[in-house]
Amino acid sequence: MPINLDISEAPIREARLGAITGYAGTLKDLVARTRCGSTISNCERSFSQTSSCSSGCAQTLLANIVDAAIVNHAPVGCAGDTVYHNIANHYGRFYRQQDNRNIQLINTNMEESDTVFGGTEKLRAGILEAWRRFRPKAIFVTTSCASGIIGDDIKGVISELKDEVPIPVIPVSCEGFRSKVWASGFDAAFHAVLTGIVKPPRQRQPSLVNMINFRGSARAYITRLFGRIGLEPRFIIPFATVEELETISEAAVTATVCTTLGSYMGTALEEQYGIPYVKTIPPHGFAGIEAWLRGIGAAVGKEVEVEQLIAEERAATQAELDEIRGRLKGTRAVVGMGPSYAQSYLGVLDELGIKVLHAASWHYDQHYDYGDQPPAILRAAAREQDITFSVGDQQLFEITNTLSRLKPDLYFSRHPGSSVWAAKLGITAVPVIDEYTAFGHRGLVNFGWRIIDALTNRNFVNKLAERVRLPYSDWWYGQDSYTFLEQEAV
Ligand code: SF4
Known part of the structure; x- marks a missing residue:
């Protein structure tokens, strides 16, 4: 089904991509049962x-579009994660040597009476205040469960203010209750940018690559890498300007560091403006970066230059990778990450010589917006050995049970809130917070050394495990990890 930019909100992932948050079985089973248009039902939890x-x-x-502002039409508790967004903002601005300032966000502080009598006056005041205080180039109005459930007329308020606030003011339908898959919020943000900011192309920019990512910490490295084949990245969305976002329709190709993140925007730009979207496995590890660069090269007619680049990068790092593989051989790991990374890191850890015992994915898209199954899980399923595989929206009681039963040497997670439980069990936890960890040949080698360091000094996790008492009882550790996951309805 093509992406529809004529509607005001992106359909949620459950409806578009058959996304699920409940499954327990094996990787090969999951892939086989969701192949060729087949879909499986979500398994619900009786406890979560x-x-x-x-x-x-x-x-x-x-929040990190540098000259935009957000009006979060919500109770103040919904803005609790603003603290994290602001930390990420400072981190990103530091990397880019930009001035040190906070994100531009106003919360409308919806209270109980607003849920009875309506919150549109607070929304109106919030938009006017954001305009007065920040003079942004665009304002995004993000919704919440409270404003969504009572049905505040957000578009009506925006329309009434169009003369007083002479910039794009764009509603973002991201209320939590709409979807169990939090990545639906990425799509809501992209939909708002695509419908409210992006303009039709004036002329193509043949060297411009739309690079969809989160924080863009490897900005300098990627700029150098692309520069060697005559390309120039534009990192979207965080830390782009509104003006830069207006012209992403002029790029030669769109690539992403995370296929979960990139599916909606990449597919929409391809369908709407004919910009090829690179649909390979993500660029982590040797296999990932090589497939990804070849995808970019094919889209812009630079296949020869890409092969030369790959040969040089591989030659500079292969010997080090061989040494790392020798040192890590025999180590056993559990992975708990969002779907793109959980799938991609099965390949990354394979390349490092680490055996994965179990992978937990925070959700699973049965196909992407362009219709195919995620390429990284197909690659993982093509391996001879199968592994157990679970899907859960970071249900830590399941993860803790699994870790305690399998007792791996390592736990890899993208989310520190998950890693800390492994550390408390005395398992070496390696958080993969930076999206460019293991990016490309050099990134894989650096990641390998980091893992060796973590395994060499286990003092911290040993001491932590000795002193911390976890809240789970022996009864729970004696249960199957998925006791509360109901069976799939057939
Ligand atoms: S789930 Fe609803 S109430 Fe909770 S933070 Fe999200 S929008 Fe706010």
């Missing part, structure tokens, strides 16, 4: 712990 929501994911992208 708290998790994230779409609103946070939308705002993590939008």
Whole structure:
């Protein structure tokens, strides 16, 4: 189904991509049962712990557009993750040597009476205040469960203010209750940018690559890498300007560091403006970067230059990788990450000689917006050995049970809130917070050395495990990790 930019909100991932948050089985089973248009039903939990929501994911992208502002039409508690977004903002601005300032966000502080009598007056005041205080180039109005459930007329308020606030003011439908898959919030943010900011191309820019990412810490490295084949990256969305976002329709190709993140924007730009979207596995590890660079090269007619680049990068790092593989051979790991990274890191850890015992994915898209199954899981399923595989929206009681049963040497997670539980169990936890960890040949080698360092000094996790008492009882550790996951309805 093509992406529809004529509607005001992106359909959620459950509806578009058959996304699920509940499954326990094996990797090969999951892939086989979701192949060729087949889909499986989500398994519900009869017990679950708290998790994230779409609103946070939308705002993590939008809050860092350097000259835009957000009006979060929500109770103040929904803006709790603003602290994290602001830390990420400072980190990103530091990397780019930009002045040190806070994100530009106003929360409308919806209270109980607003849920009875309506919150549109507070929204109106919030938009006017954002315009007065920040003079941004665009304002995004993010919704919440409260403003969504009572049905505040957000578009009506925006329309009434169009003369007083002479910039794009764009609603972002990201209320948490709409979707169990928090990545639906990424799509809501991209939909808002695509419908409210991006302009039709005036002329193509044949060397411009739209690079969809989160924080863009490897900005300098990628700029140098692309420069060697005559290309220039434009990092989107965080830390782009509104003006830069207006012209992403002029790029020669769109690539992404995370296929979960990139699916909606990449596919929409391809369908709407004919910009090829690179649909390979993500650029982590040797296999990842080589497939990804070849995808970019094919899209812009630079196949020869890309092969030369790959040969040089491989020659500079192969010997080091061989040494690392020798040192890590025999180590056993569990992975708990968002779907793109969980799938991609099965390949990364294979390349490092690490055996993965179990992978947990925070959700699973049965196909991407362009219709195919995620390429990294197909690659992982093509390996001879199968592994157990689970899908859960970071249900830490399941993860802790699994870790305690399998007792791996290592736990890899993108989310520190998950890593800390492994550390408390005395398992060496390696958080993969930076999206460019293991990016390319050099990144894989650097990541390998980091793992060796972590395994060499286990003092911290040993001491932590000795002193910390976890809240789970022996009864829980004696249960199957997925006791509370209901069976798939057939
Ligand atoms: S939008 Fe809903 S789910 Fe998200 S933080 Fe607010 S109340 Fe919670």
